[in-house]
Amino acid sequence: MTESNTKRMTYLDALGLAQREELEGNPDTIIIGEDIALYAAGGAYGNTEASRIRSAPISECGFAGMAVGAAITGLRPIVDLTIANFIYLAADPIINQAARLRYMTGGQFKVPVTYRASMWHSQANAAQHSDRPYPMFMNIPGLKVVCPATPEDAKGLLKAAIRDDDPVIVFEDNDLWGKKGDVPLDTEFVVPIGKARTHREGSDVSIISVSGCLRHALKAADDLARDGINADVIDLRTLLPLDNDAILGTLAKTGRVVIVDPAHRTMGAAAEIAAILVEDGFDMLKKPVKRVVTPDVPIPFSPPMEAPLYPNPEKIAAAARELMA
Amino acid sequence: MTESNTKRMTYLDALGLAQREELEGNPDTIIIGEDIALYAAGGAYGNTEASRIRSAPISECGFAGMAVGAAITGLRPIVDLTIANFIYLAADPIINQAARLRYMTGGQFKVPVTYRASMWHSQANAAQHSDRPYPMFMNIPGLKVVCPATPEDAKGLLKAAIRDDDPVIVFEDNDLWGKKGDVPLDTEFVVPIGKARTHREGSDVSIISVSGCLRHALKAADDLARDGINADVIDLRTLLPLDNDAILGTLAKTGRVVIVDPAHRTMGAAAEIAAILVEDGFDMLKKPVKRVVTPDVPIPFSPPMEAPLYPNPEKIAAAARELMA
């Protein structure tokens, strides 16, 4: 990717660009969501005719299910569920229908539907608006789940999701919406689903990161470097399917792993990663696996209670140092 | 527990007995579910007046949410969601409301609601009726999740759930409904939430079992014993909160662990258990942790495809033997 092919933009603008390109590039692509025409996330639908931009009534179960019906009959719907907590209202059509219709019909269909859900947290919106629900969908065969952590990946993974012939949930980290990065302008640029990305090479300790934790992981790595500890930092990017090769690959380099995941401790994505490490990488493990995660409490409203709950560079660096001790 | 205090009965009858006792013993207890008056699971409501037995319209989201409203105002509702796949329709009130209302209101409420969900599988009902969805609810702080594996535990855990002042989901294994065992008749008998149970003591290998896998684990242990391998078999019984002491305790005895879990591989309950082992029990682990689980495919209808997917005694014994090799 040469310099001239990229543009610096926010994560949110990268998502918008992905949507615009896919809507303009394929007349089968449509977008459904609440308030979508006016202020929905990413916006900017370009030359797309209004009939493909559906501002929906507040009926998540209904339109998430409609999108399945549309997908199996020839459209490629993007459903913007907005705040991730609302996905529970759409859980039935996503799980009972989208994920398994292809299988249950013996392959008569493909189900090219994309669900977007933005994980708000760190914003004093309390428990009903602060979930990070990707772990539960990782347990549903038939789905794919991605969690982009950079503007480039936001564009590339959302585009890959829209082009994929299977149902994909794109969990955005709302904390990243305003963060900037270089984003490829090539309309054919996609980030392959299922491939992790190494952001920093190191041989002492691995930091495996999920979603927006990447920037904290990189900060922690900088800090560790000052002590002569070289961290290998990978961002999983896709959570279903997991990139087992990348997980075991970084373990092979370091023998020590810190997993950083903004989900709650019990049954967060970090649990599956740890399980893979101990099942398939046991002989390479020099030390216990460490999880830096969010404690098992609903997210409280008041910032002094909320802020300390999430993974941060200090907690990550501390965990890594323990493994080096 | 003396012989005379128990009666041999099926798992389903034990659930029914628990319900009858709690309905008769506490006028605040009510039960809501579809077709509940006539043929719902367990039935047998004894002397309970009709107003506390609500045969509901097919409106899972609505009545699961109503139960929350009833619970915070003084009733103790039991919601029978029947087949576990329907719980996705009720995911919003369970997750966004039941699990966190107490916390979000600064403790102004307790939320004593019990959700029953029966996990059908191995019955040729295909993917929309064959889920084992407990893993996703383990990621929700504020909830409690139990999975009884014997008639005695079915009675004791359902009673404990109904009496608990927090929302509890009871995931029944439908395969066990017809299985018999001795069940205490004491109306004060409850099985404490959060405590695993050791079903067999051994020092060579641990088998940590989830839900109906227990009987397969015990069969496997018998088989292993014939080869002189002594398995320590524990049934977790409660999945949220997990009994970490029991998990680490059995590891301490054997250093080798097979986890048996009927959920899908990726992000099944076994993932969290493996993560606990490698995080907190690393130094005791002599071998990789093994998971005997269901592969990541939707459950197919046709029995020759479905049957081989689940954990069974042969797979468990084979995994244990590998660890002993």
Place this chain on the structure above:
Amino acid sequence: MKNDIQSEAYLRMLKIRGFEQAVKQLVTEGEVPGAVHSSVGQEAAIVGACMALADDDYISGTHRSHGHPIGKGAQLKPLMAEILGKVTGVCKGRGGSMHFTDTSVGSIGESAIVGGGIPIATGAALTAQVKGTGQVALTFFGDGASNEGVLAECLNMAAVWKLPVIFFCENNGYAAVTPAKDSHGQPDVARRAEGYGVPGVIVDGQDFDAVYAATQTAVARARAGEGPTLIEAKTYRFDEHCVGLFINGAYRPAEEIAHFMSERDPVTLYRNLLLDGDKSEGDLSEIEAMADGLIQEAVSFAKESAYPDPEEAFELVHANPISIRR
């Protein structure tokens, strides 16, 4: 067989009736895995609705699933093979009785999740609208399913967007063992439609002509871009909720069942109507023989077909495959 509407309608009703009788026989023989729900008694409602649709219009349905694709014209062999879990089944043994799907006749899926087919059809109507294909989608659902909130959501969205979709309620008076009168604030499902700006129509579901006419009107409205209609067909199921289900207690009066079976059998009613018209006994026997033949063929085909190989369970999960973790 005369290639007219009446003969075709009668044939399709007989195919449903005969298919269900054959399935019940196979259950008795222990050949059927899982649960099956029979549409006997509801044939006129189903076929009346389907005959008003074009071949490439869409339908979605419910757990009581056999009648819908048959009514839409599906071949019986792959359906019967699916019931038995055979590899030749329409869903290759992955769906079974509750999940018939046959895209070759516009059947885009029966759903074992009550109400689950409603948004699916509404979405298919959205496709038809966006692509301008002129197709219509019709979704069958029960009186019980009408209590799922998703119906209200879809009625409303279909009205707002004027989607070419028909909400077709087979109100057979019961959801499993719960009478509709105990689970509906007022008895007519069709009256719910108006609150969402959707016309609601009630028809006698035992009367093929009435259902056919009402559906034709709704189809015309949908194709003209005027939006959805809700049709409620008052009907009755002759069999138990689920074949072989043991019901602990009588939830519907024996006289009620007897009345419907003797006075309101849609197949008998239609047969008599045809005889009153220009069909002869001979015409009808010919159709009946044809139906019988097709069913016998389907049963033999299903029985003779092979079961899938266990390894097939790992195929067709994704359209863009990933490696399956076992």
Place this chain on the structure above:
Amino acid sequence: MKNDIQSEAYLRMLKIRGFEQAVKQLVTEGEVPGAVHSSVGQEAAIVGACMALADDDYISGTHRSHGHPIGKGAQLKPLMAEILGKVTGVCKGRGGSMHFTDTSVGSIGESAIVGGGIPIATGAALTAQVKGTGQVALTFFGDGASNEGVLAECLNMAAVWKLPVIFFCENNGYAAVTPAKDSHGQPDVARRAEGYGVPGVIVDGQDFDAVYAATQTAVARARAGEGPTLIEAKTYRFDEHCVGLFINGAYRPAEEIAHFMSERDPVTLYRNLLLDGDKSEGDLSEIEAMADGLIQEAVSFAKESAYPDPEEAFELVHANPISIRR
């Protein structure tokens, strides 16, 4: 203050109006974490509904949450402290603006999940019925929320079980930036009720007396065991959807806003009505001063209160505690 209905109603409207103005000021000062939604413009609807309820009747509500508990008679100090995330807040800083709950006045929870309060109130009505307490539950929800299927489900169940619940729709014409006319198959939410066997009533939400009277009728019906009512109050919000929200494009005409503010302000309308009746300027100024005083006190209290200790985040998760994994 005269302890009569009119004075009390006027005071409560002023408390809501003043509370919202103070909150907006605090937002400007950067004191408010998270999002806040103002009820300015909707005071007559809220207070009219609440005044028709007894102290121990239940209410549940929405993200536009401040007015409801105030209308029900809640103390302002703990509410304002909650807005600022202070430990003295009514929810001890765990809920914030969107989740006001004050059980001392029957407020059992505002829900940031649109529609989430509807089944909660329906369930509270179930408690009242089962226990025979004679209480009634009222749930506030918006025109947008009326499109959540759970409303249909609860209307129906409430009708079937004749639950003492009132579904109270504050139809302010918009759900965030989406006009109701673009998201409703027909414009009157009240007309949806009838399909479920529930009476639906439309009232002028800017007219306290009209709302009060309609709610009294519904309350009487509920207490008499005759079941639910849906009341739709046509109202208007004067502020943006969310305080401080930047809206990209005009979604409602400036003239419409201006018209409501100048002609249809519920507080002004009620003030004039009282003056036309037997209240003097002096009477009203006294009430206004009292409201001002209470708000000033609440703001001071909130500002002076401490933030919770971070460790408190680990408390009150369960009623029967378990050890929290961190």
